[in-house]
Amino acid sequence: MKLRHPHATEDCRAVSEILQRIGDKWSLLVVRRLGQGPMRFNELRAAVGGISQKMLTTTLRTLERDGFVTRTVYPTTPPRVDYELTDLGRELEIPVKELAEWAITNMGRINEARRRFDSSMAA
Amino acid sequence: MKLRHPHATEDCRAVSEILQRIGDKWSLLVVRRLGQGPMRFNELRAAVGGISQKMLTTTLRTLERDGFVTRTVYPTTPPRVDYELTDLGRELEIPVKELAEWAITNMGRINEARRRFDSSMAA
């Protein structure tokens, strides 16, 4: 039993962790929107669509913590908070876009596989 | 406000869904292992390490449903079940590997950002 990649497990865990991080329900949607330029909170909320206030806050906080977005508060009234992608966030988009393209071109195959599987289960 | 990518939202949801699918705790670990060749259930369980029986079953079922792995039962006694990557599964590895490399090379930056964020919160 040869292991060609001695660190495969750790690396794989790292990747798995990252995927879990950005693979939640909203992170990518938010990142994609911010990829088109900085946005304020409610603007982003409307653009993403269907996200609750709390989840947007949570998502943005986590993205900020991981260094993917910056949060800038302008102490005006009413308050104004701008969110913007960092360099890291913009760099992340590159491999994500690759995967995105794969996902889009292969979604049909996946859905077909699912249909096949589900109908063979029903039998 | 120009939208250069009219279908960005749907596409993004597709990607987000895929990431959620393969971004769970075990899918990638399993796919990686199977990338080295077909394996039986308990063999895979030992190779992945730390995964419960139920989670391996669940993970494999979902991967099978999505058309990433095949499940072959040999009705011997004791039963023997082989799992193997499909073409789709092997193709998936390509963009995932890209993201994997990004994740590995940038993990340091992410962790650093987290440390910074956490310590600035503690203040």
Place this chain on the structure above:
DNA sequence: AACCGTGGTATCTGATTGAAACCAACACTA
């Protein structure tokens, strides 16, 4: 009959999600 190895299921608990209500600060209006 007791036991082991195979792969799989049922149960139960803690985390996550998300909807709805509430909060703080300030400006504008009546």
Place this chain on the structure above:
DNA sequence: TAGTGTTGGTTTCAATCAGATACCACGGTT
């Protein structure tokens, strides 16, 4: 000057989901 609205956020709570633990079915061995 009390009331109302805007903006970004937190709190609360019900529902859902992930995952660990314990158990099950089957047949061969002893």
